[in-house]
C-alpha cells in the first residue's frame with residue numbers, strides 16, 4: 001500500500017516546492033525513481049510499470065499545472081516518464097529473476113532435505129537388518145557351541161548311570177567337569193561379547209600390564225618350553241584406557257600364542273612402542289600360525305580350530321579395542337607363527 005501512496009506523496013512535495021527552487025525541484029523529481037524501484041522490487045515488472053505510470057501521471061500533471069510554469073517542454077516530460085517506465089520494468093524483471101532463483105534454491109534445499117531423510121531412514125533400516133542378521137548368526141553359533149558339551153555331558157551321565165567300575169566312573173565324571181567348565185567359559189565370554197561393559201578409563205602404565213600378562217600366561221604353558229621376551233621402548237607414555245580390559249585383550253592373544261606353540265615350544269616376543277600419539281603392542285609367536293584361508297575368519301565369534309576353544313577370545317578383544325578407538329590386526333610371520341598387533345590411542349578419543 002505504502003508503495004502506491006509514495007508517488008502521490010512525492011507529487012504533493014513537488015506541488016508544494018516552487019519551480020523557482022530548481023535544485024529542490026530536481027531532487028524531488030528524482031524521488032519518483034525511488035518509488036518506482038521500490039514497487040518493482042516488491043511486485044515485479046508489473047508493479048514497476050504501474051508505479052512508473054502512476055508516478056508519470058502525477059509528475060506530468062504537477063509539471064504542467066505548476067505556477068509559475070516549470071521550464072520543461074512536453075517532450076522533456078514525455079522522456080522523463082518513459083525513463084520511469086524503463087527503470088520500473090527493468091528493475092522489476094531483475095527482481096522477478098532473483099525471486100525465481102531464490103525459489104529454485106529453496107526447492108533444491110527441500111529436495112536435498114527429503115533425499116537426506118530418505119537416505120537416513122534407509123541407513124537405519126540397513127543397520128537394523130544387519131543387527132538382526134548378526135544376531136541370527138550369533139544365536140546359531142551359540143546354540144551349536146552349547147550343543148556339543150551338552151551332548152558330551154548327557155552321554156557321560158548315561159554311562160555313569162550304569163557304570164560300577166570306579167576307574168571308569170572317575171573318567172566320565174572328569175568329562176562332565178571339563179565340559180561344564182567349557183560351558184561356563186563360553187557363557188562368560190559370550191556375555192562379554194554380547195554385552196560389553198563400558199571402559200573404566202585410567203592413565204595406565206603399559207610395563208605393569210605386560211608384566212602381569214606374561215605372569216598369567218606363563219601359568220598356561222604347562223610342560224612345553226616357552227620363553228617370553230619383552231621389548232618395551234624407553235619413555236613409553238601413560239595410556240588412557242581400561243587397564244583390566246587391556247589386560248584381557250593381551251592375555252587372550254598371549255594365551256593363543258602359547259596354545260599355538262604346543263608342543264614344540266619356542267619364543268613369544270612382546271614389543272611396545274609409541275608413534276604419533278598411538279602405542280603399538282606386538283605379540284609375536286613361533287607357533288603353528290593361521291592358515292591363509294582362515295585369516296579373515298579369526299575375529300568372527302565362535303571361529304575356533306581347537307577342540308575345547310570357544311572362538312570368542314579374539315572377537316571380544318576386537319570389540320574391546322573398538323571401544324577404545326583402537327585396532328587389532330593379525331599377520332602371518334615370514335618364517336613361522338603369527339604376529340598380533342594392538343593399536344591404542346595414547347589419549348582417549350571422545351566421540352561428541
Ligand SMILES: Nc1ncnc2c1ncn2[C@@H]1O[C@H](COP(=O)(O)OP(=O)(O)O)[C@@H](O)[C@H]1O
Nearest residue numbers: 256257260289298304305309310311312313314
Ligand atoms: N597365535 C595364533 N596362532 C595360530 N592360530 C591362532 C593364533 N591366535 C588365534 N588363532 C586362531 O584363531 C582362532 C580363534 O581364536 P580365539 O578367538 O581366541 O578362540 P579360541 O582360542 O577359543 O579358539 C583359534 O582357534 C586359532 O585357530
Ligand SMILES: [Mg+2]
Nearest residue numbers: 252256313314
Ligand atoms: Mg583364544
